[in-house]
Amino acid sequence: MGKFVISTRKNGEFQFNLKADNGQVILSSEGYTTKSACMNGVESVRKNSADEKRFDKLTAANGKFYFNLKATNGQIIGSSQMYEAESGRDNGIDSVQRNAPDATVSDETAA
Secondary structure, three states, X not given: OOEXXXXXXXXXXXXXXXXXXXXXXXXXOOOEOOHHHHHHHHXXXXXXXXXXXXXXXEEOOOOOEEEEEEOOOOOEEEEOOOEOOHHHHHHHHXXXXXXXXXXEEEEOOOO
16 A cells, blocks of 8 residues: 655645655655645545546656646646656556555654
8 A cells, every 4th residue: 555755845845745565656746835735635636546537648858758647627736757668657657546545644744
């Protein structure tokens, strides 16, 4: 089972990373000004990851592959790492779909 890790950026914003069982980051969020907004982002990933149409499969200018997960309103709620091959990107999407719905949350921010 995967895990959402909540952390604080250097600029004070909150973010989450969805990690697979092996600890690899498979999805990273934008920065959020509040922890509650960040938690809403986690819930949005859980809800939207079940729908394959919410994933945009993209190619970067350097030829590497990545994906974005979008909410129903079209806003990007998470982005992947860069992959060397399309198959890696597609495996990353599969991993998000498998891990996100039941992932635990680990809050690494100061209380």
